Amino acid sequence: MNKCPSCDQSNVGVLDGQCAVCKSCSKSKRSVFQFCLACQREWPRNTPTTNSCMLPNCALRAALLNKTKITDPHSSARGCPYFRACPGCKALLTHNGEGCPNIICPHCSTPFCFRCLRQRCLGLGSIEALGILTNRLTRFQDYDITPCRVVDNKQSLTVFGL
Structure with a gap:
């Protein structure tokens, strides 16, 4: 509608x-x-x-506004919008459903989390998983270890001025 x-x-x-x-x-x-x-x-x-x-960027904005979400119960990107824009080059990407939610843009090599869009995320969806890492914190100093939550594409639209 x-x-x-x-x-x-x-x-x-x-x-x-x-x-x-x-x-x-x-x-x-x-x-x-x-x-x-x-x-x-x-x-x-x-x-x-x-x-x-x-x-300008009508197709990019339309894809990011699309309400379709990844529904595969086995995917680490379940609940995410189907399309994401790379924070580095704005290329439209989707997650293949395998492995962790972190991906690397095939166009510009920018790494980012498909769930929360942060560039340095461990993809941890729970406080329990976060507790496991407290003993190994020195290995992950450059990463944001706050729980990873699925965000919509509003952040991308704002950042890109769309």
Whole structure:
């Protein structure tokens, strides 16, 4: 179901392709409020008529806004958004479900945790696992050893200015 990014209502009409109009916002603003269905940003005014969004990074933003999550019960990335953006180069990545949640971007070699997006995370999801490491703390001085929690992609959207 399509919802307006401004008022979160579903009183939306699709004009053409990715362009939609919110009837409620148009009425309250006394001007036509159009937005992109994919990236959820206001459609640029005074642009040539086209059915594709011309806003920068539309596809990247749309993928990061996608609500699909990894559901495989055996995956260390279970509960994470299906797509993540590499904190180094913004490449869209997904986790293969095998091994720990830490991955290395195949494009720029930036390591990061697929669950919490930190670059130095041990991927520990519980306080019990954290307690096991207290005796070996000297080996992990460069890592953040706070419990790892799945975060949504809002942080990436903010960091990348999307």
